[in-house]
Amino acid sequence: MWDASQPKATAPMIVEDWDRLTFRVNREAYRSEGIFAREREAIWSRHWLYLGHETEIANPNDFVVRTLAGRPLIFCRDSTGEVRAFLNSCPHRGTVLCRETQGSSKLFQCFYHAWTFRNTGDVAAIPDEQAYQAGEDFRAAMRLRAVPQLASHEGFVFVSFNPDVRPLLDHLGEAADYLTMIEEQHVGGMQTLPGVQLYSVRGNWKLAVENAMDGYHFSPTHNTFVGYLRESGYAVTDDDQYAYNLGNGHSLLVLTGHGGRISMIWEPRFGADERVRTQAHRAEMAERLGERRAHYVADESHILYVFPNLLLFDIEGLSIRQLEPVAAEQTDVRAWQLVPRDEEPAARALRMKTVVSFVGPGGLATPDDIEAYEAVQRGIDATAGDARSGLDYSDMSRGMLDEVKGVQGRSIDEGAMRGFWRRWVDAVGIPDGLHSSGERPASFLEGREMR
Amino acid sequence: MTLANSYGTTTVGARAVSRPEVEDFLYAEADILDAWRYDDWLALFEEGARYEIPTTDYRRWSPHESGSFVNDDWDLLRARVKRLKSRKAHAENPPSRTHRLVSNVRVFEESTDALRVTASFVVHRARDGQFDTYVGRYEHLLAVTDDGLRFRLRRSILGHEALPAGARLSFIL
Ligand code: FES
Ligand SMILES: [Fe+2]
Numbered sequence: 001m002w003d004a005s006q007p008k009a010t011a012p013m014i015v016e017d018w019d020r021l022t023f024r025v026n027r028e029a030y031r032s033e034g035i036f037a038r039e040r041e042a043i044w045s046r047h048w049l050y051l052g053h054e055t056e057i058a059n060p061n062d063f064v065v066r067t068l069a070g071r072p073l074i075f076c077r078d079s080t081g082e083v084r085a086f087l088n089s090c091p092h093r094g095t096v097l098c099r100e101t102q103g104s105s106k107l108f109q110c111f112y113h114a115w116t117f118r119n120t121g122d123v124a125a126i127p128d129e130q131a132y133q134a135g136e137d138f139r140a141a142m143r144l145r146a147v148p149q150l151a152s153h154e155g156f157v158f159v160s161f162n163p164d165v166r167p168l169l170d171h172l173g174e175a176a177d178y179l180t181m182i183e184e185q186h187v188g189g190m191q192t193l194p195g196v197q198l199y200s201v202r203g204n205w206k207l208a209v210e211n212a213m214d215g216y217h218f219s220p221t222h223n224t225f226v227g228y229l230r231e232s233g234y235a236v237t238d239d240d241q242y243a244y245n246l247g248n249g250h251s252l253l254v255l256t257g258h259g260g261r262i263s264m265i266w267e268p269r270f271g272a273d274e275r276v277r278t279q280a281h282r283a284e285m286a287e288r289l290g291e292r293r294a295h296y297v298a299d300e301s302h303i304l305y306v307f308p309n310l311l312l313f314d315i316e317g318l319s320i321r322q323l324e325p326v327a328a329e330q331t332d333v334r335a336w337q338l339v340p341r342d343e344e345p346a347a348r349a350l351r352m353k354t355v356v357s358f359v360g361p362g363g364l365a366t367p368d369d370i371e372a373y374e375a376v377q378r379g380i381d382a383t384a385g386d387a388r389s390g391l392d393y394s395d396m397s398r399g400m401l402d403e404v405k406g407v408q409g410r411s412i413d414e415g416a417m418r419g420f421w422r423r424w425v426d427a428v429g430i431p432d433g434l435h436s437s438g439e440r441p442a443s444f445l446e447g448r449e450m451r
Numbered sequence: 452m453t454l455a456n457s458y459g460t461t462t463v464g465a466r467a468v469s470r471p472e473v474e475d476f477l478y479a480e481a482d483i484l485d486a487w488r489y490d491d492w493l494a495l496f497e498e499g500a501r502y503e504i505p506t507t508d509y510r511r512w513s514p515h516e517s518g519s520f521v522n523d524d525w526d527l528l529r530a531r532v533k534r535l536k537s538r539k540a541h542a543e544n545p546p547s548r549t550h551r552l553v554s555n556v557r558v559f560e561e562s563t564d565a566l567r568v569t570a571s572f573v574v575h576r577a578r579d580g581q582f583d584t585y586v587g588r589y590e591h592l593l594a595v596t597d598d599g600l601r602f603r604l605r606r607s608i609l610g611h612e613a614l615p616a617g618a619r620l621s622f623i624l
Contacts, residue, residue, distance in 0.1 A: 101508070101612075195506045195518025198613035202581075223539035228530045269526075330616050337518040349515035353522050357530075362504055362520035362620035364527075364534055367542035370619055378579065 013425050015393065018438030021400040023418050024393035027380040030204040035428070036328040042428045043308050044069035048149075048158040048171045050310035050322055051075055051085055053336065055155060055191035061119060064102040067324060067332075068309075069161065073147065074098050078119040079106050085147040085159050086121060092142070108144075117144050154183040155190065156310075174447050175250040178304045181297045182314060184289060185264070186281075186340035192320070193352075197335040197360045205309075205325040207373035208333070209420055212303055212311050212321075213243060213251050215411030216398060218258065221372055225358065225365040229259060233268035241411040244448045245419030249307030249427065252448065253411050255315070256300045259358075262317050262351045263340070264298040270350060277347055296450055305416075307423060317355035329377055335360060396421070404441055419444065463595045464563045473568055473593070474556050476600045481551040484623050489532045492623065497594045497601040499525050504607050504624055507614070520609075520620050535622075542621035548577040549622060553589075565603055566593045572607065574624060583618045586610045 015024040029035055049068055052075050056064055063076035065088050072088040074097070090097045090110040097108050097117070107124055109116040116124040121144040132138040149160040151168035156179055158168055169176055183189050201208065211217065215238060219226060226236050237257035244252045260267030264285075266278040285294040304312040311321040317337065324332040337355055339348065358365045376394075383392040399413025409415030422444075425433040459470045476495075483491045503514055504521040514522040523531055534540045552573040561567040567590070574585040592604040607624045614620075 193517050194508065194510070194512055195514075196508050197506055197518060197520060198508070199619065200614060200616040202617045221541060223541075224534040224537050227537075227539075228534070332613070335518070345515065352515055352517065352519065353524060353527065356519050356522050357527050360518075360520055361614055361618075364531060367619050367621035368540070371542040371621075374579070374617065 012435035013428075013430055013433040014421055014435065015390070016434065016436040016438075016440065018400075018404070018436065018440050020438075021404070022395065022397045023400060023414070023421075024390065024395055024397075025421055027383060027392045027394055029424075030207060030377065030380060031328050031384065033328050035430075036325070038428050038430070039325070040069065043424075044161075044325075046160070046162045046165065047308060047427070048151075048160045048165060048168055049308070050306065050320075051147075051150075051157045051159045052322075053155055053192045053320065053338065054083060054152060054157055056336070057083065058191075059104070061104045061106050062102075063098065063100075063105065063119065065098050065100070066334075068159070069324075070326070071161070072096060073159075074108070074144075075157070076119050078121075080120070082120075083150065083152060083157060084119070084121070085150050085157075087145040087147065089145070090115060091145060097144075115142070121146055154179045171248060172306065173248050173250065174246040175248075175252075175304060175306050178246075178252065178302060178312070178314075181302075182312065182318065182338070184293075184297050185285075185318075186342065187284070187288065188341040190318070190338045191341045192336040192338055195337065198332070199361045200326070200330060200332045201370050201374060202330055203370075203373035203377040204328055205323045205331040206420075206424070207376055208323055208331055209305060209308075209311070210396075210417050211369050211373055212305055212313075213253055213416035213420065214414070215241065215243065215253055215255070216414065217369075217372065218412075221368045222365050224368075228364060229267075229269075234259060238410075238412045242408050243411045243413065243416035244408070245416060245444065245446050246448070247446045249305075249420055249423030251305045251416040251419055253303040253416060254300050254448075255303065255411060258301060259316050261298070261301060261315070262354060263347060270354070273346060274350055277344075305420070307420070308427075313359060316358060317351045319355060319359045321359075403444055406441070406445060408445060419446075461558045461560050461566060463560055463566055466595050468558065468566060468595055468600070470556060470558050473558050473566065473600065474553075476593070477553045477556065477568075477570060477589075481553055485549050485551055487546050489536050493529065493532050495602055496528070496605070497596075497603055500528065500602050500604065501525070502528050502531070502602075502605045502623075504609065504620055507609050507611050509608060540621070542619065545578075547622045550575045561592055564595055566595060566600075567591070568593055572624075576618075576622065579617070581617050583615065585618065585624055587624075 013026045013029055057077040060077050060079050060081050063074055065074055074086045074088045076084055078084055088097050092115050095110050095112045097110050107116050114127050118124050123139045123142050147159040148163040149165050229236050241255050246252055263278055263281045266275045285298055302314040309323045313319040320336045320338055322334045326332055360366050386392050396414040396417045399409045399415050402409045460467050502523040505519055538544055553570050555571040557569045559567040570589040576583045587609040590606045594601045594603045
């Protein structure tokens with residue numbers, strides 16, 4: 001096994017060859033607990049992480065508990081309405097403070113010695129407090145531990161365990177506008193619904209990222225889903241669709257040929273009533289946003305990856321997917337459906353049915369994705385430790401010529417994955433992690449020009 | 452809604468249905484699913500029927516207003532069966548090996564032509580060197596017809612807090 005404390009310059013994580021136009025990723029990146037530990041430190045403890053959506057805690061005193069980067073947290077709205085994130089661990093001796101998964105409460109009381117805290121973090125009561133000599137200082141020192149940084153953009157709440165993390169908007173960069181576009185889809189904005197898909201895959205988290213940015217797998221992997229769409233009268237195509245590196249490790253797959261969009265692009269399986277609703281809503285969008293903006297918001301599907309743990313599937317409907325790595329070979333996944341706040345019941349029902357017909361571990365498509373990354377995780381055992389040079393590497397070379405020419409990469413190529421891996425190797429800070437031979441382009445296309 | 456009015460028998464419209472009849476229906480279904488006989492399985496449904504698996508945080512909300520694992524109307528249910536019969540349903544090719552236990556069957560009158568049936572299930576699934584257990588509760592609506600019972604709503608409610616690693620719902624639960 002590769003030892004994170006002693007990186008070997010002889011086995012780089014990424015090998016780029018600009019003469020042969022090949023890009024290879026060292027499979028230790030998916031299986032090494034050493035690298036996993038290094039990621040925890042260099043990525044999950046240093047960057048912004050998606051925590052949750054403001055509408056999950058819509059009212060003052062609402063809370064949910066959630067483990068993020070391995071740390072149990074309380075995500076709550078305090079009694080004044082402010083969104084907060086605390087470590088879900090009693091400052092006294094570390095007991096899990098809140099053992100409910102969600103609810104509404106002004107106070108959190110630790111069962112062990114009954115210390116009680118307000119949802120602002122203040123100590124409300126310490127039984128027999130006079131036994132502590134320091135008085136008010138003691139109380140002040142025993143406030144709930146807040147996560148060092150918390151910021152929100154368009155309802156999406158991010159936290160960082162790094163007090164010196166850069167401002168959230170700097171981190172989001174071009175991804176920020178795609179979150180804004182989601183909020184702009186409907187007058188009144190969007191909200192999450194109850195009914196959260198909680199599941200866990202036996203695969204490294206980066207396989208889930210690759211899969212989401214991989215338009216190449218759609219036809220073969222989702223053969224049965226494509227068949228279902230075709231039979232219902234929708235012609236699936238991969239033509240003229242692109243994958244963008246948005247910078248900072250974020251990426252975007254723009255898809256127009258993979259299916260309709262509830263209330264924005266009608267397709268036959270949505271039914272006649274939805275056609276009428278779609279026309280009206282699309283016209284309202286053009287009026288409200290201007291036709292050019294409405295076009296980008298409505299007329300294309302987006303799969304947005306926000307480094308490192310957020311995937312937004314803005315396709316038939318909208319799913320938020322959060323990745324929570326638990327070990328090198330296991331990832332917990334959480335998925336919320338994000339819907340227009342104001343939506344008539346028939347449209348809502350169609351949306352809920354359509355969204356989960358594709359996404360989630362019971363859908364007609366996601367199980368095949370899960371099968372893919374679990375099969376990769378098992379399959380790469382075959383080459384572990386194989387001394388033959390270059391064997392223990394996965395290939396992601398498709399479309400490298402476009403990178404040389406400075407041309408935008410297609411959705412069915414692997415450019416978005418390469419962008420992710422280049423950012424990853426930089427972020428984990430493995431010395432000589434990337435080996436490049438031949439003439440490397442001076443720069444890579446980043447961002448998307450919206451004309 | 453009334454519990455069986457004479458011991459072990461529930462009357463729906465003019466028809467008396469015994470609990471063994473309901474149990475036999477559920478046992479037969481378990482055999483059909485374990486044997487991967489999906490056409491036979493679909494024949495256990497009345498036209499327009501639904502198949503639902505709520506998420507593990509389920510608290511009695513409507514699938515039309517919430518996220519779900521499975522929220523199949525009749526069209527999707529047939530698409531699901533068609534998919535499972537295809538060699539291209541990669542998540543179930545090769546198919547999971549399953550073994551189902553059904554117990555604690557209770558029968559209630561739902562309407563003039565339907566029963567509400569609750570039962571406990573344990574489904575063991577073997578695949579890829581892993582052995583998972585899915586535990587939960589059925590809450591079905593069964594239409595009572597002259598030639599037997601048919602699913603009107605087939606609902607599997609998981610007892611888990613979350614799907615454990617490697618577990619998925621690519622087969623019928
Ligand atoms: S550990 Fe919480 S009160 Fe003692
Ligand atoms: Fe996929």
